[in-house]
Structures are given as structure tokens and as C-alpha cells.
Amino acid sequence: MGIRAQQKEKTRRALVDAAFNQLSAERSFSSLSLREVAREANIAPTSFYRHFKDMNELGLTMVDEGGLTLRQMMRKGRQRAEAGGSVIRISVDTFMEVLDSNPNVFRILLHERSGTSAAFRAAVAREIEHFISELAHYTEATAGRTPMLARAQAEALVTLVFNAGASALDMKRADRKVLADQLVMQLRMVAKGAEALQHKVEHR
Amino acid sequence: MGIRAQQKEKTRRALVDAAFNQLSAERSFSSLSLREVAREANIAPTSFYRHFKDMNELGLTMVDEGGLTLRQMMRKGRQRAEAGGSVIRISVDTFMEVLDSNPNVFRILLHERSGTSAAFRAAVAREIEHFISELAHYTEATAGRTPMLARAQAEALVTLVFNAGASALDMKRADRKVLADQLVMQLRMVAKGAEALQHKVEHR
DNA sequence: TAAATTAGCTTACAGTTGTACGCTCAAATG
DNA sequence: CATTTGAGCGTACAACTGTAAGCTAATTTA
Numbered sequence: 200m201g202i203r204a205q206q207k208e209k210t211r212r213a214l215v216d217a218a219f220n221q222l223s224a225e226r227s228f229s230s231l232s233l234r235e236v237a238r239e240a241n242i243a244p245t246s247f248y249r250h251f252k253d254m255n256e257l258g259l260t261m262v263d264e265g266g267l268t269l270r271q272m273m274r275k276g277r278q279r280a281e282a283g284g285s286v287i288r289i290s291v292d293t294f295m296e297v298l299d300s301n302p303n304v305f306r307i308l309l310h311e312r313s314g315t316s317a318a319f320r321a322a323v324a325r326e327i328e329h330f331i332s333e334l335a336h337y338t339e340a341t342a343g344r345t346p347m348l349a350r351a352q353a354e355a356l357v358t359l360v361f362n363a364g365a366s367a368l369d370m371k372r373a374d375r376k377v378l379a380d381q382l383v384m385q386l387r388m389v390a391k392g393a394e395a396l397q398h399k400v401e402h403r
Numbered sequence: 404m405g406i407r408a409q410q411k412e413k414t415r416r417a418l419v420d421a422a423f424n425q426l427s428a429e430r431s432f433s434s435l436s437l438r439e440v441a442r443e444a445n446i447a448p449t450s451f452y453r454h455f456k457d458m459n460e461l462g463l464t465m466v467d468e469g470g471l472t473l474r475q476m477m478r479k480g481r482q483r484a485e486a487g488g489s490v491i492r493i494s495v496d497t498f499m500e501v502l503d504s505n506p507n508v509f510r511i512l513l514h515e516r517s518g519t520s521a522a523f524r525a526a527v528a529r530e531i532e533h534f535i536s537e538l539a540h541y542t543e544a545t546a547g548r549t550p551m552l553a554r555a556q557a558e559a560l561v562t563l564v565f566n567a568g569a570s571a572l573d574m575k576r577a578d579r580k581v582l583a584d585q586l587v588m589q590l591r592m593v594a595k596g597a598e599a600l601q602h603k604v605e606h607r
Numbered sequence: 608t609a610a611a612t613t614a615g616c617t618t619a620c621a622g623t624t625g626t627a628c629g630c631t632c633a634a635a636t637g
Numbered sequence: 638c639a640t641t642t643g644a645g646c647g648t649a650c651a652a653c654t655g656t657a658a659g660c661t662a663a664t665t666t667a
Contacts, residue, residue, distance in 0.1 A: 203633085203642095203644080206634095207644065210644080224519065225519050227519045229434070230519060232624065232625085234624065242645070243646050244625080244626085245646075245647085249645070250644095254625095313513060313517070315428065315429050315431045348588070351592070352589075354589070355593075358562060358563060358566045359563070362562045365517050381558070384552070384600070385555050385556075385558070385559040385593070387600060388559060388593050388600060389559075389593060390596065391595065391599040391600065392595035392596030392597075392599070393592050396591060396592060396595065405665070406663090407614080407663080407664050407665070410664095411613090414615085436653080437655065446615070447617075448654095448655080448656085449616075449617085449656070450614070450616070453615070
């Protein structure tokens with residue numbers, strides 16, 4: 200890669216990082232202005248356009264990076280689960296760890312999931328869909344669930360996990376532990392309940 | 404009430420209504436400007452201050468009205484449930500009906516629940532807490548749940564319901580029906596699962 | 608009835624926003 | 638080496654924001 204392309208990539212990175220760094224509990228992506236991001240990245244406002252068409256494009260890039268984090272998390276969870284132990288517990292712990300070390304990645308995913316931009320919502324939904332279908336496939340295979348039941352169960356699990364994640368973002372470590380324990384309990388409820396419903400279908 | 408107070412109340416109402424009317428899938432409360440709201444309500448921007456200290460105060464008023472809607476919904480659900488039938492089914496149907504006729508009330512609740520203003524988040528959480536504790540109390544009483552289990556179950560139910568509500572907001576009637584059916588299934592999972600966990604605790 | 612109150616208005620201002628335009632000068636190209 | 642390319646910059650502007658100040662006219666109070 201030439202010197203020029205290298206420098207350009209660096210500046211682009213600076214913009215993305217600047218945007219991520221400005222996110223917080225009090226500051227959502229949609230409240231960031233192009234000028235603020237450019238300021239934080241130490242470039243002139245108008246130079247922003249050399250890298251992104253507008254703030255929307257920047258945001259979608261960030262959501263994509265969030266998807267990457269999500270997939271890395273899945274891989275990590277699967278690896279740990281292979282070693283044995285409660286799949287639910289392992290998954291929750293992994294989730295909380297990744298959440299803890301990438302808070303702002305989750306902030307944009309969790310916030311824009313129900314945000315005001317259709318494009319954003321679609322992008323986040325697409326990333327989360329990986330999760331859901333992987334989970335649904337998993338329970339179909341290992342627990343012999345009906346596709347419909349598997350889907351409903353997977354969506355419920357993901358809803359509960361992401362919702363807990365949103366709450367956990369603004370919590371201290373101690374409260375987070377309580378939350379994680381409750382989440383494990385809720386996920387077990389869904390798993391047990393899905394099993395019961397499955398049996399009901401079978402015995403008829 | 405004097406003529407003056409009456410007129411003032413009318414204008415205040417116009418402001419609140421103007422704000423509610425500007426909400427949509429593409430427009431969140433936090434993206435509304437004071438001037439836009441004043442314009443829609445047909446008053447001068449500066450007259451806004453005769454009624455609210457700032458946009459924040461308007462927003463909190465709207466959340467309060469959302470709480471009112473929620474409580475009316477609970478009452479309606481309880482009444483219908485008394486007549487017999489599946490409590491879960493009745494609750495979901497009631498929820499969907501109320502959602503359908505007050506979309507913007509739910510928009511502000513669902514959006515600001517995970518918004519960027521701590522005051523808003525707290526206000527919404529307070530309103531939803533009614534729901535959760537009422538539900539927890541209900542399952543403790545009728546199904547003899549452990550307080551801890553009852554709480555976890557109630558939070559799971561509410562999470563699933565509100566999450567489905569957020570999705571339902573932008574759906575056509577047909578898709579909404581599918582969603583409602585899946586939601587019922589998920590709620591049954593949680594209920595069945597909580598029961599199973601309860602028995603596990605008891606048999607030891 | 609005279610005085611006080613106040614909802615709503617107009618005017619005004621400083622700050623911020625997105626973005627159009629044209630320049631520079633270092634890197635890439637041929 | 639001569640030419641082209643393009644990342645980053647400064648200037649500029651129109652649109653919008655929140656809100657301060659002071660006026661008006663109708664209602665309320667005493």
C-alpha cells in the first residue's frame with residue numbers, strides 16, 4: 200500500500216475512532232455532528248467528505264464493525280463451550296466480558312437497533328440475525344426442536360440477552376453480576392419452557 | 404377555572420399534542436427542536452417558555468402521560484382476564500390493541516427507555532416498574548413463586564412484551580398478528596420454564 | 608374602577624450546523 | 638522528469654438553533 204493510501208486509511212480510522220469515543224450513556228450517534236467528529240479527529244470539517252458521503256455512511260461503517268465484534272464473540276463462546284460446562288452460563292459470561300471491553304460498540308448496536316433511521320435498524324437487525332439463526336439451528340440440532348419453536352426460542356433468548364446488555368452498560372461491576380445471574384435464570388426459563396412446549400406438541 | 408387558566412391549559416395541550424404528532428418511526432423526541440414544536444402548536448417560539456422550562460420538561464410530561472396509558476392498559480387487561488380465558492393471550496391482545504391506538508405514546512416510552520437522558524430513562528423505568536412488580540406479585544400469589552423467581556420471570560415477560568411492541572410499531576396488521584402469536588409462545592415458554600425451575604427448588 | 612398580572616408576540620443575537628468552492632502541495636503516474 | 642491526482646485546508650454562506658428583552662392587551666385582583 201502506497202504512502203498516500205496508508206495516510207488516508209489512518210485518517211479514516213481516526214474518524215471512526217473519534218465517533219466511537221464520543222459515544223457514552225449521554226451521547227448517542229445520532230446526536231453527534233459531522234463537525235464534532237471532525238474536530239475530535241483533528242481534521243477540517245470539509246475533509247470529512249474525503250472519507251464518507253455523510254454521517255450516515257460513517258454510522259453504517261460503525262455498525263459493521265459492531266457486527267464483526269459480535270461474530271468474534273460467538274466464536275469465543277463456542278470455543279469455551281467445547282470445553283464443557285453450562286452453555287448458558289458460558290454464553291452469558293462471554294457476552295458480559297465482550298460488552299465490558301467494547302462498551303461503545305454495543306452502545307451503537309443497542310441504540311440504533313430501535314433508532315430513527317431505517318437503514319441503521321436494518322443493518323443492526325442483519326447483524327443480530329446471525330445470532331438468532333445460529334442459535335435456532337443449534338437448538339434444532341441438539342434438542343430436536345420444531346423450526347417454529349426453535350425460532351421463537353432463539354429470538355426470546357437474544358432479546359433477553361441484548362436487553363440485559365443495554366442495562367448492564369451503565370452498571371458497576373457488582374450490579375452487573377446480579378444482572379448476569381438473573382439473566383442466566385431467565386434464559387434457563389426459556390430453555391426449560393421450550394422443552395415443555397416441545398413435548399406437548401410431540402405427545403399428540 | 405378562569406378564562407385565562409383555561410386558555411393557558413389549551414395552549415399547553417397544543418404543545419404536548421404537537422410534540423406527540425411529530426413523533427414517528429423516523430423522528431424521535433430528542434430530534435425535535437423547541438421551535439418545531441412551537442411552530443406545530445401555532446405559537447411563537449419564545450411563548451414555549453410560558454409552559455415548560457425547556458424541551459426536557461415537555462418530554463417528561465409526555466412520559467408521564469405514557470405511564471397513564473400503561474396503567475389504563477393494565478386495568479383493561481385485568482377486567483378482560485376476569486371473564487376467563489388464557490391470561491397470556493388476553494394480555495398480549497390488549498397490549499397490541501392499546502399499542503395500535505397510541506403508537507406515539509409507545510414510541511416515546513420505548514425509545515427513551517434506552518435514550519441518552521438519565522432523567523428520561525429513570526422516568527420510563529419508573530413507569531415500567533409498575534408493570535413488573537404487579538406481574539411479580541401476581542405470580543407469587545397465584546403460582547406460589549419464590550420472590551426471586553417471580554421477579555426474574557416478571558422482568559423476562561415485560562422485556563419480551565415491550566421488545567415485541569417496539570417491533571410491532573412499524574408493522575402492518577398481518578405481520579403484527581404473526582408477531583403476537585410468537586410473543587404468546589415466548590411468554591408461555593417463560594411461564595412453563597419458571598414453573599419447572601420452581602419445582603426444582605421445591606424438591607430439595 | 609384602578610392597578611397588577613401574565614400569555615403571547617416581535618425583534619434581536621450569538622452560536623452551531625452542513626456543505627459549496629477553490630487552493631495547496633506531496634505522492635503517484637507514465 | 639513532467640504531469641496528474643487527491644487529501645486536507647480555509648473561507649464563506651445560508652439555515653437553523655435556543656433564548657434574552659421588552660411590548661401589548663386582556664384578564665384578574667383589590
